[in-house]
Amino acid sequence: MITLGLLEKNTFLEAVNKKSGANVLECYQCGKCVSTCPVSSYMDFPPREIMQMIKLGLKEESYMANSMWFCLTCSACSGRCPREIDIPAVMEAIRHLAIEENYRSENKKVKDIRKFHDIFLDMIKRYGRNYELRMMAEFNIRTRNLFKDMHLAPKALLKGKIPIGHESTKSAKAIQRMFKLAGKLEKEKR
Numbered sequence: 001m002i003t004l005g006l007l008e009k010n011t012f013l014e015a016v017n018k019k020s021g022a023n024v025l026e027c028y029q030c031g032k033c034v035s036t037c038p039v040s041s042y043m044d045f046p047p048r049e050i051m052q053m054i055k056l057g058l059k060e061e062s063y064m065a066n067s068m069w070f071c072l073t074c075s076a077c078s079g080r081c082p083r084e085i086d087i088p089a090v091m092e093a094i095r096h097l098a099i100e101e102n103y104r105s106e107n108k109k110v111k112d113i114r115k116f117h118d119i120f121l122d123m124i125k126r127y128g129r130n131y132e133l134r135m136m137a138e139f140n141i142r143t144r145n146l147f148k149d150m151h152l153a154p155k156a157l158l159k160g161k162i163p164i165g166h167e168s169t170k171s172a173k174a175i176q177r178m179f180k181l182a183g184k185l186e187k188e189k190r
């Protein structure tokens with residue numbers, strides 16, 4: 001449903017602003033973010049359009065777009081934004097809201113990126129660090145692409161680029177507590 005910000009209450013805009021700490025209404029559509037973004041050509045909607053969609057309350061369209069999943073959080077866009085909008089924070093806010101509200105894109109690339117995110121975060125939660133070999137194996141299994149990049153493994157292993165064994169970091173327990181606390185704070189904020 002389209003909710004025009006000035007005519008009706010735009011709860012999507014409010015939610016994105018609250019989560020990101022940005023004010024999307026400040027965007028005046030100059031497009032500098034698009035020309036700076038290194039991945040805008042891969043996005044369904046580049047950052048400028050995403051800003052406009054939020055202003056129009058186009059929640060589902062924003063959630064289903066691949067834009068926030070392709071965002072690298074590099075901040076190149078916000079560095080050039082004349083309104084000083086924290087665009088990567090806005091992208092991240094949409095990502096989090098889509099997860100919280102259980103929106104799932106059918107786009108294969110988006111699905112794979114989400115799987116990569118989940119596996120990476122799970123590694124950090126469990127070991128306090130990334131464990132590359134396991135991460136690659138889990139990703140290949142979960143994306144049903146068992147032999148993806150396998151030809152690179154022997155070279156990388158021989159050069160010691162991928163450690164075979166792994167240990168948790170000394171701070172793994174502290175990191176686990178941090179995740180718990182962050183989860184609790186997120187729930188309280190909702």
Ligand code: SF4
Pocket residue numbers: 026027028029030031032033034047048051077080081082083084085087
């Ligand atoms: S650079 Fe800033 S003001 Fe310009 S379109 Fe992008 S977000 Fe909007």
Ligand code: SF4
Pocket residue numbers: 036037038039040047070071072073074075076077078087088091
């Ligand atoms: S932070 Fe995201 S949207 Fe901004 S330039 Fe980088 S990839 Fe593009």
